[in-house]
Amino acid sequence: MDNKLLEIKNLKTSFRIKDDYYAAVDDVTLTVNKNEVLAIVGESGSGKSALAFSIMRLHNRAKIEGEVLFKENNIVELSPSKMNKLRGNDMAMIFQDPLTALNPLMTIEDQIGEALFLHNKKMSPKERRNKVIDLLNQVGIPRPDYTCDQFPHELSGGMRQRVMIAIAISNNPELLIADEPTTALDVTIQAQILDLIRDLKENMNAGIVLITHDLGVVAEMADRVAVMYAGEIVEIADVHTLFENPRHPYTRSLLNSVPSDGHEGKLHVIQGIVPSLKHLPRQGCRFSARMPWMDESVHEENPVLHEIAPGHHVRCTCHEHFYFPKESKEVQNDGIS
Amino acid sequence: MWKFIVRRLLIALPQILLLSVLVFLMAQMMPGDALSGLIDPNIDPAAIEAQRERLGLNDPWHIQYVDWITGVVTEGDLGRSFRYKMDVTEIIGQRLTNTFWLSLVTLIFTYLIAIPLGITSGRYNDTFRDQMITGYTYVGFATPLFIFALVALWILGFQFGWFPTGGSVSPGLTPGTFEYFLSRLHHLILPALSMALITTVNTVQYLRSEIIDTKQKDFIITARAKGASESRVYNRHILRNSLLPIAAFFGFEITGLIGGTIFVETIYSYPGMGQLFVESINLRDYSVVTAVVLLLGIASILGALLSDIILSLVDPRIRIK
Amino acid sequence: MGFLDVEDLKVHFPIRGGLLNRKIDAVRAVDGVSFSIEQGKTYGLVGESGSGKTTTGRAVIGLNNITAGKVFFEGNDLTDKKNKMLDVRKDIQMIFQDPYSSLNPKKRVIDIVAEPLRNYERLTKKEERYKVAELLEKVGLSPESILKYPHEFSGGQRQRIGIARAIALKPKLIIADEPVSALDVSVQAQVLNFMKDIQKELNLTYLFISHDLGIVKHMCDEIGIMYKGRYVEEGKTGDIFTNPQHIYTKRLVAAIPDIDPKNREKQKQFREEVQREYEESYESYFNEEGLAYGLKKISDTHAVALPEKG
Numbered sequence: 001m002d003n004k005l006l007e008i009k010n011l012k013t014s015f016r017i018k019d020d021y022y023a024a025v026d027d028v029t030l031t032v033n034k035n036e037v038l039a040i041v042g043e044s045g046s047g048k049s050a051l052a053f054s055i056m057r058l059h060n061r062a063k064i065e066g067e068v069l070f071k072e073n074n075i076v077e078l079s080p081s082k083m084n085k086l087r088g089n090d091m092a093m094i095f096q097d098p099l100t101a102l103n104p105l106m107t108i109e110d111q112i113g114e115a116l117f118l119h120n121k122k123m124s125p126k127e128r129r130n131k132v133i134d135l136l137n138q139v140g141i142p143r144p145d146y147t148c149d150q151f152p153h154e155l156s157g158g159m160r161q162r163v164m165i166a167i168a169i170s171n172n173p174e175l176l177i178a179d180e181p182t183t184a185l186d187v188t189i190q191a192q193i194l195d196l197i198r199d200l201k202e203n204m205n206a207g208i209v210l211i212t213h214d215l216g217v218v219a220e221m222a223d224r225v226a227v228m229y230a231g232e233i234v235e236i237a238d239v240h241t242l243f244e245n246p247r248h249p250y251t252r253s254l255l256n257s258v259p260s261d262g263h264e265g266k267l268h269v270i271q272g273i274v275p276s277l278k279h280l281p282r283q284g285c286r287f288s289a290r291m292p293w294m295d296e297s298v299h300e301e302n303p304v305l306h307e308i309a310p311g312h313h314v315r316c317t318c319h320e321h322f323y324f325p326k327e328s329k330e331v332q333n334d335g336i337s
Numbered sequence: 338m339w340k341f342i343v344r345r346l347l348i349a350l351p352q353i354l355l356l357s358v359l360v361f362l363m364a365q366m367m368p369g370d371a372l373s374g375l376i377d378p379n380i381d382p383a384a385i386e387a388q389r390e391r392l393g394l395n396d397p398w399h400i401q402y403v404d405w406i407t408g409v410v411t412e413g414d415l416g417r418s419f420r421y422k423m424d425v426t427e428i429i430g431q432r433l434t435n436t437f438w439l440s441l442v443t444l445i446f447t448y449l450i451a452i453p454l455g456i457t458s459g460r461y462n463d464t465f466r467d468q469m470i471t472g473y474t475y476v477g478f479a480t481p482l483f484i485f486a487l488v489a490l491w492i493l494g495f496q497f498g499w500f501p502t503g504g505s506v507s508p509g510l511t512p513g514t515f516e517y518f519l520s521r522l523h524h525l526i527l528p529a530l531s532m533a534l535i536t537t538v539n540t541v542q543y544l545r546s547e548i549i550d551t552k553q554k555d556f557i558i559t560a561r562a563k564g565a566s567e568s569r570v571y572n573r574h575i576l577r578n579s580l581l582p583i584a585a586f587f588g589f590e591i592t593g594l595i596g597g598t599i600f601v602e603t604i605y606s607y608p609g610m611g612q613l614f615v616e617s618i619n620l621r622d623y624s625v626v627t628a629v630v631l632l633l634g635i636a637s638i639l640g641a642l643l644s645d646i647i648l649s650l651v652d653p654r655i656r657i658k
Numbered sequence: 659m660g661f662l663d664v665e666d667l668k669v670h671f672p673i674r675g676g677l678l679n680r681k682i683d684a685v686r687a688v689d690g691v692s693f694s695i696e697q698g699k700t701y702g703l704v705g706e707s708g709s710g711k712t713t714t715g716r717a718v719i720g721l722n723n724i725t726a727g728k729v730f731f732e733g734n735d736l737t738d739k740k741n742k743m744l745d746v747r748k749d750i751q752m753i754f755q756d757p758y759s760s761l762n763p764k765k766r767v768i769d770i771v772a773e774p775l776r777n778y779e780r781l782t783k784k785e786e787r788y789k790v791a792e793l794l795e796k797v798g799l800s801p802e803s804i805l806k807y808p809h810e811f812s813g814g815q816r817q818r819i820g821i822a823r824a825i826a827l828k829p830k831l832i833i834a835d836e837p838v839s840a841l842d843v844s845v846q847a848q849v850l851n852f853m854k855d856i857q858k859e860l861n862l863t864y865l866f867i868s869h870d871l872g873i874v875k876h877m878c879d880e881i882g883i884m885y886k887g888r889y890v891e892e893g894k895t896g897d898i899f900t901n902p903q904h905i906y907t908k909r910l911v912a913a914i915p916d917i918d919p920k921n922r923e924k925q926k927q928f929r930e931e932v933q934r935e936y937e938e939s940y941e942s943y944f945n946e947e948g949l950a951y952g953l954k955k956i957s958d959t960h961a962v963a964l965p966e967k968g
Contacts, residue, residue, distance in 0.1 A: 080567065220916065
């Protein structure tokens with residue numbers, strides 16, 4: 001398929017704790033197509049941000065194995081200078097906290113201008129300023145020529161995130177990675193930013209990887225969804241399938257734990273806690289510890305992703321047998337971690 | 338921003354005023370007064386008393402203070418030294434220039450040492466290089482300045498004879514010539530360097546931790562995500578943001594220097610304010626001591642003022658308000 | 659007189675400026691807020707950052723100075739200096755947003771949970787230990803964990819330690835300031851369920867402060883929506899969600915992402931409609947300063963901030 005933009009094959013990102021490496025992203029295989037929003041959902045510790053940082057190769061000290069194929073390059077093995085040519089140009093990123101993601105001592109013009117300058121040295125300062133104003137217009141900042149000379153602390157959170165997006169789209173990237181882009185923002189601002197990202201996708205024909213923990217955001221934005229748990233992808237499907245027919249126990253539990261119109265009263269509680277990187281089970285079904293009422297035999301020994309319908313992959317066989325416990329104990333006793 | 342500076346100046350004024358009152362009261366508490374040193378024991382005590390009355394020495398302290406401060410402000414009248422039999426202003430005048438040059442050269446050395454060491458140490462933290470530099474700073478923290486200065490003087494001045502061991506210039510040179518200038522510089526280097534080597538460790542440590550701190554900020558990741566090369570990330574983002582607090586520290590550095598010059602000038606018998614201060618205390622030359630304390634105090638207040646103004650100039654978060 | 663009555667509460671913070679740093683203006687963080695809560699109910703205070711919802715909660719418990727207005731708790735005026743001595747403060751406790759920073763990292767769980775007990779009750783070491791273990795058990799933590807430090811717990815567990823501390827003195831009112839917004843979804847569910855359980859068990863009343871309308875809808879009986887220090891709408895949960903009247907409430911409701919991807923288009927249209935209405939009718943909902951008008955009752959339970967007729 002020539003629609004393919006990014007292909008991740010068996011990606012493994014490990015961090016060093018003391019003397020050993022522990023994989024935060026474990027054997028992830030994914031593709032991102034052009035003009036598509038792929039949402040990666042998971043809770044903290046699921047490895048979703050580590051995955052995003054691996055694609056951009058922004059990790060400082062991590063061991064990355066596997067392949068990340070983007071425009072005929074394997075990003076994992078690219079030289080730093082070639083990588084710098086890609087970053088901010090063909091692939092760009094938006095971060096969670098727009099307050100800390102901007103340099104407090106540089107004007108907005110300088111920060112956006114830097115992204116332009118790095119990939120187009122021929123632009124004159126005048127042209128660059130015009131382009132910056134153009135970009136600020138595009139992301140919906142009301143008085144761009146005025147905002148140019150402002151500093152980040154003079155802008156509201158929503159405006160800062162718009163500036164971040166302006167930086168990200170300044171060189172018309174083909175791939176945009178948005179790491180929890182609206183988590184730090186108010187709901188009404190969140191709606192505006194999400195609209196903006198959606199418009200950009202349509203205008204630029206870009207592929208977007210949207211990292212989030214918010215299932216509502218996923219439902220609104222995504223074309224396809226990958227659910228991550230403990231460093232692995234446990235389920236991938238298109239967004240409608242995932243919400244209507246979720247298969248993996250983790251996906252189903254997550255959907256059941258969000259307050260929504262469907263269920264009043266008790267929310268589903270996932271028992272236990274997300275294991276830390278060091279204590280992550282490396283064998284068997286990683287989610288099995290969190291559904292202790294299920295029989296051990298329902299799990300595969302080495303769970304793999306099964307394609308249960310075209311484009312719908314689920315890890316492990318336990319989903320075929322999974323049920324919610326009738327009366328989950330009111331408060332789970334998990335005092336000892 | 339000008340508002341901030343004006344406000345800051347307004348705060349500095351009462352500080353200086355309070356300092357002058359304290360200095361004045363301190364001087365009052367010392368035994369004797371302006372006449373004591375001049376008195377011929379054969380003069381009739383009644384005449385002396387009359388003279389006292391005429392000079393206003395029997396007035397309450399606040400009136401005397403007003404007289405004194407008016408003199409200081411309008412005529413630069415800081416009294417007379419009984420030892421030198423000169424106006425204090427005149428004595429201090431020569432010493433002040435010497436101390437000024439010593440401080441300036443020390444500051445230059447301080448930053449010449451601190452900036453490269455701090456940057457190396459911060460950028461490559463926890464490497465061998467960093468450990469060497471941090472090791473040096475710990476030694477610097479632990480070494481008293483006066484001992485280090487003495488050792489430096491003994492080795493480099495007396496044993497090797499590379500540097501003069503006292504004074505501010507070789508005798509017999511005409512001011513204004515190039516040789517005179519070189520000689521002054523030659524006299525400055527050893528005291529300035531020994532002071533800088535000790536006082537710079539603060540700045541090295543400060544810069545190091547600023548850089549390590551800035552390295553972990555989110556906007557550094559943003560810069561990398563834009564495609565900036567590692568060297569650009571360091572020069573444009575990390576360094577710039579880390580140097581800001583260092584610039585603001587500049588004013589306090591001056592305050593620190595004042596303490597340093599007292600030791601260093603005494604040890605190198607360098608004729609500056611610090612040496613004058615110590616001498617005058619030993620000789621109970623109170624009018625000089627008072628004047629020096631006043632000036633050093635003002636210098637400290639101005640140092641702090643300078644720090645705040647620099648910070649307001651370089652940090653947009655303060656500048657805008 | 660109800661259980662908790664807040665009457666025309668104002669909390670203003672001075673803005674200092676000028677050469678002499680004198681008070682030149684004030685931030686009207688809370689600007690004339692009134693509401694009352696019945697015992698055993700959950701009252702939701704909703705708003706975006708800067709709306710004054712947290713300040714209101716903190717003012718009720720006495721963490722912010724009240725500029726004007728009254729707070730009656732079971733008939734006692736908390737703003738009255740004479741009542742400072744009264745032990746009503748014991749009956750009101752607070753749960754904070756961030757379980758990572760609201761627990762002193764240098765203290766053991768026993769010291770954290772026992773702190774209010776030590777302030778109000780004289781217990782022997784043994785009684786105290788027993789009591790703390792009991793409280794921990796109540797919040798679903800094993801009693802053996804009393805000697806551990808906060809960092810040994812996960813976010814949800816920490817929040818439950820915070821709750822254990824809050825219920826130690828058997829309070830009647832708990833002010834919960836964004837109690838789950840720092841937590842993961844699954845942990846969120848755990849804490850919310852648990853809060854509902856102890857509410858029933860201890861007959862607690864909650865003032866539940868949150869920006870998340872989904873959670874508020876799930877938890878609260880009544881809701882007040884705040885905008886720039888004032889109320890824009892108040893009513894039963896049903897009133898607010900099925901029949902929002904104020905344009906700001908509509909915007910908030912429209913902004914909640916729908917969890918069903920099928921409704922995406924519908925939701926988008928709804929949002930655009932509301933946005934259009936917002937732009938067209940802004941003036942009929944906000945005064946010249948961009949603030950909300952006073953509340954007008956439109957039904958027994960439902961009040962909306964609208965201008966005077968005419």
